[in-house]
Amino acid sequence: MLLTSPCAACGGLAPAGVAVCGRCTAELSPPPSLSVPLGLDACSTLLGYDDVERSLITALKNRQRRDLVGWLAAGLAAEVSEPAVGVVVTWAPTSPERRRRRGFDQAELLARALARRWGRPCRPLLRREPGPPQAGRSRIERRAHPGFAALRPVPRRVLLVDDVATTGATLTAAARALRRAGAAEVTAVVAARASGRSGH
Numbered sequence: 001m002l003l004t005s006p007c008a009a010c011g012g013l014a015p016a017g018v019a020v021c022g023r024c025t026a027e028l029s030p031p032p033s034l035s036v037p038l039g040l041d042a043c044s045t046l047l048g049y050d051d052v053e054r055s056l057i058t059a060l061k062n063r064q065r066r067d068l069v070g071w072l073a074a075g076l077a078a079e080v081s082e083p084a085v086g087v088v089v090t091w092a093p094t095s096p097e098r099r100r101r102r103g104f105d106q107a108e109l110l111a112r113a114l115a116r117r118w119g120r121p122c123r124p125l126l127r128r129e130p131g132p133p134q135a136g137r138s139r140i141e142r143r144a145h146p147g148f149a150a151l152r153p154v155p156r157r158v159l160l161v162d163d164v165a166t167t168g169a170t171l172t173a174a175a176r177a178l179r180r181a182g183a184a185e186v187t188a189v190v191a192a193r194a195s196g197r198s199g200h
């Protein structure tokens with residue numbers, strides 16, 4: 001019987017079935033106190049985005065530690081109050097290329113895990129827009145400010161889930177697309193939020 005498994009953050013030993021070891025858990029950062037990103041009615045965050053959190057999100061994205069989905073969903077469900085009946089859960093999708101490369105979209109996995117815990121519906125409502133050619137903008141800028149389009153008329157109340165937010169620009173772009181397609185209330189739940197200025 002396997003009594004230990006590698007910690008998703010440091011690779012050290014953690015009890016079997018536990019994603020993150022005690023030492024890394026003790027080093028987790030609280031979320032930064034930042035204003036709600038534009039376009040959202042509220043935004044709840046579980047963690048900051050420092051060394052341990054970066055390792056965890058990298059492990060989730062690139063090393064396929066899908067057990068972290070359950071770990072993060074449990075943490076979020078304990079922190080964030082259950083959405084009202086009628087709220088539909090969705091996610092800000094990653095680019096199609098990244099999804100193909102990884103074989104999954106971590107934001108979708110997190111959204112589905114949370115919706116299951118809450119007993120709320122979870123539906124894909126957004127796609128990344130390729131957008132017009134953006135001459136003069138770097139790849140990094142385009143990635144930092146993605147465009148989204150709604151896939152269908154969206155429900156009035158939507159809860160948007162994402163794994164990481166830095167500037168909040170991704171959440172703002174997603175919220176705008178949801179409102180253009182009919183959402184009246186858009187809230188967000190984010191696993192980790194950076195206090196820095198560059199990125200998503």
Ligand SMILES: [Zn+2]
Pocket residue numbers: 007008009010011012020021022023024025
């Ligand atoms: Zn660890």
